[in-house]
Amino acid sequence: MSEQIAIRLSDELVGSVNKLVNTGRFPNRATLVRAALERLIDTEQRRITGEEIAAAYRAVPPTPVEDAWAALSTKEMVTEEPW
Numbered sequence: 001m002s003e004q005i006a007i008r009l010s011d012e013l014v015g016s017v018n019k020l021v022n023t024g025r026f027p028n029r030a031t032l033v034r035a036a037l038e039r040l041i042d043t044e045q046r047r048i049t050g051e052e053i054a055a056a057y058r059a060v061p062p063t064p065v066e067d068a069w070a071a072l073s074t075k076e077m078v079t080e081e082p083w
Contacts (some may be wrong), residue, residue, distance in 0.1 A: 017033070
């Protein structure tokens with residue numbers, strides 16, 4: 001199911017939307033607005049997930065052994081790179 005909503009946009013924003021539609025980037029304004037909202041929501045969900053992951057790592061910090069292993073692994077990966 002879908003729901004139609006009404007929004008007000010500035011003349012400048014409508015002009016920018018129309019340019020993208022007129023250049024063929026989007027078939028119509030509704031598709032452009034839908035794509036923009038989907039992208040914004042995806043970006044926000046990824047940001048929230050990243051914050052949750054970071055909080056979890058802060059809650060359970062790595063042990064000295066894990067830190068040493070990570071440093072060694074990183075050094076080995078860099079050494080193997082064909083710079």
